[in-house]
Amino acid sequence: MSAPAPMPVHALGRSRVEVTGLGFGAAAIGNLFTEVTEEQAHDAVSAAWGAGIRYFDTAPHYGIGLSERRLGAALREHPRSAYTISTKVGRRLEPTEGPAGDDLANGFAVPATHHRVWDFSADGVRRTLEASLERLGVDHVDVVYLHDPDDHAESAFREAYPALEKLRSEGVVRAIGAGMNQAEMLTRFVRDTDVDVVLCAGRYTLLDQSALTELLPAAVERGTSVVIGGAFNSGLLADPRPGATYNYAAASGELLDRALRMKSVADRHGITLRAAALAFCAAHPAVAGVLVGTRTAAEVRDCAEQFAVTVPEAFWQELRDTGLLSTEEPSEEPS
Secondary structure (H helix, E strand, C coil): CCCCCCCCEEECCCCCCEEECEEEECCHHHCECCCCCHHHHHHHHHHHHHCCCCEEECCCCCCCCHHHHHHHHHHCCCCHHHCEEEEEECEEEEECCCCCCECHHHCECCECCEEEEECCCHHHHHHHHHHHHHHHCCCCCCEEEEECCCCCHHHHHHHHHHHHHHHHHCCCCCEEEEEECCCHHHHHHHHHCCCCEEEEECCCCCCCCHHHCCHHHHHHHHCCEEEEECCCHHHCCCCCCCCCEECCEECCHHHHHHHHHHHHHHHHCCCCHHHHHHHHHHHCCCEEEEEEECCCHHHHHHHHHHHCCCCCHHHHHHHHHCCCCCCCCCCCCCC
16 A cells, blocks of 8 residues: 655644644543444554654543543554643533443443543642643643633633643643634634633534634634644534534435535545535644544544545535535635
8 A cells, every 4th residue: 555645734823833734532432422442543543654644632521531542552653752642621520429321321331430520720730731641651742722611711711721822831731722613712712812722623614604704704814723623523524414414413315415415525536524624624724733532543544535535616616506515615726
């Protein structure tokens, strides 16, 4: 098999942290919804490495620490300086007292040995990061995001963000940001703080361009990078069919019809809808990288192959002409 094409690399904001254009989102190897074996998790990370991916994102929330442990174990085979890793703070893990059930109520097929405590205090930020370093088995991470501070805005801006800024000034972390499933509060982080990057999940896709209203223009203006998650909107854009999920719930008939029409256009232009979904996210000048959540080596290799596809301009134009895409984006090919 031929060697993969070199993966594009971009710096995060004004930091010296670099990420590959395609990143590995490690929620799935934390047993998101269904169990993944140790071997499958290791093989998925190894496949990402073989495809040229050097950016890996995780969080304590993913499998109550399982994702961090598995990712750290798989990356131990490679020099620490050869990859970029990000994790998150805001959910602190505490041991569960008494008999533990499962964690499926939170989306993960793992024993509920710990429970999550929302904690955006300065002390909570440091304690959560220290625990993540131990699970990952590394002495530092490159990027730390505030994780889903939707209902904790006051403490996130007043306590957690200054704590991250201090950690960055001390050299403990190299870049800081916030990660959310919404664009509005991320826009506030871009405009009102000195974050290097924001992670925006599901709000800049072929089916949802709400991040284009304010977030992405603000990021360009401020020189802040954006990492996009949820390029497939949790499944619908990867494989549009009855029963497919959109943002982790069953897709409506209207959304399914729209996705199927997009797939038909992609078929006519000789590409997959997956390739188009990834290319759309990657093309915006504010976007430094696109995270894909994969649980098997085959899924990783497929995403890498689709990411390398050049999507013809005629495809985008047909989407616009048929009303399936209402923006002039993408205005340039992914760099």
